[in-house]
Amino acid sequence: MPGRELLTAPVEDYLKAIYTIGKGTGAAATNEIAQRLALAPASVSGMVRRLADQGLLAYERYHGVKLTESGRRAALRTLRRHRVIEAYLAEALGYPWDRVHEEAERLEHAASDELVDRMAATIGEPEVDPHGAPIPTKDGSVDETVYTSLADLIVGASGVVVRVAGEDPEMLRYLGELSILPGKRITVKSRAPYDGPITLGSGRHEMSIGPALAAHVLVAPLADRAGKHG
Amino acid sequence: MPGRELLTAPVEDYLKAIYTIGKGTGAAATNEIAQRLALAPASVSGMVRRLADQGLLAYERYHGVKLTESGRRAALRTLRRHRVIEAYLAEALGYPWDRVHEEAERLEHAASDELVDRMAATIGEPEVDPHGAPIPTKDGSVDETVYTSLADLIVGASGVVVRVAGEDPEMLRYLGELSILPGKRITVKSRAPYDGPITLGSGRHEMSIGPALAAHVLVAPLADRAGKHG
DNA sequence: GGACAAAGTTAGGACATACTAACTTCTTTC
DNA sequence: GAAAGAAGTTAGTATGTCCTAACTTTGTCC
Missing domain, CATH: 2.30.30.90 (Ferrous iron transport protein A (FeoA))
Structure with a gap:
């Protein structure tokens, strides 16, 4: 589990949110993070500072946040976990596509990389989740095509x-x-x-x-x- | 998810430990709980009081602890989740029996009852986990045969x-x-x-x-x- | 270029869970 | 029945994450 277990569930959620807002490289605004995670902006200010101290974000007070390379990698690992789990739930366990997200949202923080890799292998290494979102590969690349x-x-x-x-x-x-x-x-x-x-x-x-x-x-x-x- | 999400992961772990120590009805000693969960006894004293306040335990200071009916049900739900997950990992994902426990230990707190039920159905409603431990049923009964x-x-x-x-x-x-x-x-x-x-x-x-x-x-x-x- | 709104921050506190150190209660043994 | 040791508890503190309230900075508009 490279780089795993070191990150708490909230931290993984922050990174995922920032990645999604910034679509890979872009920056994210405090308020937008707060809104996406349903938190008070003040909470985000605090957390963002800690994530910056850990080297996961580049942070300039009053000017939002950007993922560092290490933060981006962590975000993509979580995203991969999330989407593989969604695909697996739908494929292997017959989950309807409108309910895979909620379940994956919790499991993504508990599943080891090995589990996720086994899931992916079992359903034939899917490239997208049930909503069509691309699944990041193990080595951290994603299809970033804009449709x-x-x-x-x-x-x-x-x-x-x-x-x-x-x-x-x-x-x-x-x-x-x-x-x-x-x-x-x-x-x-x-x-x-x-x-x-x-x-x-x-x-x-x-x-x-x-x-x-x-x-x-x-x-x-x-x-x-x-x-x-x- | 009946009765779910209300219990935190630590709480579920305490209940499971107390159940296992007391094998169903019996009581558990503070030190034994502490040892099983790898915590300091003082931490257990504190938690046990809170669990008693929530009606999950009967607690008498200096005299250990006993699961209430509600605590027992919660413990069995967690135990069911744990063992179904173990069985599923082994059956459906080819996990070796020496590694299912660790993975299940984390997943059991994140998986919904629906997921667990789907897993069980998919592998044919197993009655025991890969180590032979009986899987509690949904309605909270377990085989308590002593071998x-x-x-x-x-x-x-x-x-x-x-x-x-x-x-x-x-x-x-x-x-x-x-x-x-x-x-x-x-x-x-x-x-x-x-x-x-x-x-x-x-x-x-x-x-x-x-x-x-x-x-x-x-x-x-x-x-x-x-x-x-x- | 100053005033106002929007965005963001700090201060102070809450909650759950853990820890160590010091104290109390129980049990056993003579 | 008292002393010793085991078991258990309380007190005080730490950590991670969250909150509200009050403050500061930024950006915009006349």
Whole structure:
């Protein structure tokens, strides 16, 4: 367990949050960390100082925080644990995709690297979790491709859903019912003005979703066929 | 998660320890709890008072502690989690029996009851863990059969190993090498005097083990054939 | 360029759990 | 039944994490 057990659960959560906010390299603001972890900003100030003392963060008072290389590695280890566990719960134990997150959130702090590696091996070394998020490799690299949100697709554009960002179970269940899932192909049929609902085609179905929801659906665009017809 | 998340990991560990020491109904002494959890006795005094305040223990100063019904139920839930996880790690993930304990020790505090139930279902509702210890059922009952220790078997007696008590990995590996495992049949061939080594037959093999080790091997005695021959 | 809002920090305290050192109670033995 | 040793407790302290309340810094807008 290299570098394990030395980090407490709260510390791992901070690092994960900072990584996610800063998407790899970027910085994170105190308030944003606080909000993501549902803590008071004052608590974050305190913790962030300690993490900086441990060399996990670069911290400048009043100017937010950045992961150091060591902090980034720790964050990615936790993220790997989280996502492998999610994938394993879904694959091997039949968990529905809207409930893997909560369970993984606790297990990620208790599972050894060996367990996580065995899980990954057992389900065939998955590259993404059930929401389509990429799983960091053991040596600390991740696919950092930035995908387009469904909310940004123009009318007529098609794409394959690669990922659903966010873990609110209700949202996930709803998207699941609509069959908006990683791997599904969708086409934007129309968009109402003033940020109104977006009408989609997927397979034989047609459906309408709001822009807030659409923003969570990340797609890999396909060749745009709209041009051919108009 | 009925009754979950309310108990911290240390609390669950205390209850489990007290249950194991008191084997169900019995009481536990402060020092014994301290030793089992590798804590100072003073720490136990403090915690035990708090657990009594929460109604999990009956506590009389200077006279040890007893689980209440509610404490016993909590202890058994944790024990179930622990043993199901051990069984699952061995069955589904190929963990060797000498390492399941350590991993389960951490996971048992993080796993939800649902996860544990899914694990149990996936491997066919096991009744014992990889060491042969009985798994409490969901409704809180356990097999409390008391088995004979191999150290107590007389020369000529035969039995089936039902359980190996204790989790020291080195001991488990050693017993594994000797093939002294749950389900194996053994016969006591001879015993050296003054608590000396015990010679066993198991299958075609013959081997000798010390009494301290033999005390950890619990057997279900079979009809004694020694009488027939002498 | 100063005032105000937003963002961030410090101070002081709470809680759970652990520790060591010093004290008390229980048990056993003569 | 008293002394010695074992067992157990209290007192005081430490650590990690959190909180609220009050303060400071930063950034923006006229």
